[in-house]
Amino acid sequence: MLEASELRERRDAVLERITAAAGRARRDAAAITLIAVTKTWPAELVIAAHEIGLRHFGENRPEELADKRPLVEAALGGDSGIVWHLIGPVQSRKSGLAASHADAFHALDRSKIARRLSNDLSQIGRTLPSFIEINISGEATKHGLDLADWETDATQREILRTMIRHTAELPGLSFSGLMTMAPWDVEPDVIRSVFRRTRELSEWLRANGAVERELCLSMGMTDDFEIAIEEGATHVRVGRALFGERVR
Ligand SMILES: *Cc1c(COP(=O)(O)O)cnc(C)c1O
Numbered sequence: 001m002l003e004a005s006e007l008r009e010r011r012d013a014v015l016e017r018i019t020a021a022a023g024r025a026r027r028d029a030a031a032i033t034l035i036a037v038t039k040t041w042p043a044e045l046v047i048a049a050h051e052i053g054l055r056h057f058g059e060n061r062p063e064e065l066a067d068k069r070p071l072v073e074a075a076l077g078g079d080s081g082i083v084w085h086l087i088g089p090v091q092s093r094k095s096g097l098a099a100s101h102a103d104a105f106h107a108l109d110r111s112k113i114a115r116r117l118s119n120d121l122s123q124i125g126r127t128l129p130s131f132i133e134i135n136i137s138g139e140a141t142k143h144g145l146d147l148a149d150w151e152t153d154a155t156q157r158e159i160l161r162t163m164i165r166h167t168a169e170l171p172g173l174s175f176s177g178l179m180t181m182a183p184w185d186v187e188p189d190v191i192r193s194v195f196r197r198t199r200e201l202s203e204w205l206r207a208n209g210a211v212e213r214e215l216c217l218s219m220g221m222t223d224d225f226e227i228a229i230e231e232g233a234t235h236v237r238v239g240r241a242l243f244g245e246r247v248r
Pocket of ligand 1: 037039060087088220221222223237238239240241
């Protein structure tokens with residue numbers, strides 16, 4: 001785990017890069033949420049990161065979130081201002097953990113999971129703002145609803161609209177926006193087009209009455225968050241740039 005001084009330096013460097021990218025796009029950097037991705041790292045790292053002012057944390061597995069959150073709350077109390085983002089997929093049998101421990105969910109891509117979460121959330125009286133994960137690049141390994149041809153394929157758009165409607169209507173869930181990931185190992189132009197097309201899709205949804213307000217866009221990680229911000233990201237999910245390489 002990093003020393004506190006190095007953690008500060010890394011945080012400052014990331015915040016500067018966010019500000020610079022926002023500036024290039026004439027956007028307000030304050031409107032961009034930095035989600036510090038703490039997966040694989042111990043609760044102590046979250047506590048150290050909270051100490052230097054970070055408040056949004058990202059975990060990709062419900063079990064790990066369910067283990068870590070109580071440890072952090074035991075140290076900092078329940079009113080630490082921390083917002084826990086679950087950024088990875090949820091399997092049906094883990095929906096209860098997600099419902100109890102996540103404050104936001106970024107990887108909704110199946111109606112079955114939406115219904116399970118809704119059930120679990122209703123029982124415990126929580127609300128989970130959720131992003132629908134979309135696959136824009138068409139890469140076979142990616143999770144997410146297939147929107148690789150959304151500009152020309154009305155069926156893909158209709159499936160997304162239906163999923164948005166269900167998410168908005170199901171008790172316990174609320175619809176925040178779209179989440180996407182760029183493919184690995186491709187040219188910056190390809191990455192940029194994935195993020196740009198995601199933003200254009202969110203604009204299309206609004207122009208066509210599927211949503212009433214501007215959507216949040218969860219996109220950009222350590223290797224591409226600046227491009228994502230230039231293309232409209234409202235939430236960036238950054239791990240390695242803040243905390244170093246993960247060991248596992
Ligand atoms: C791990 C992870 C990140 C952060 O990745 P880094 O490359 O460490 O910034 C972002 N989003 C998701 C969905 C992840 O699983």
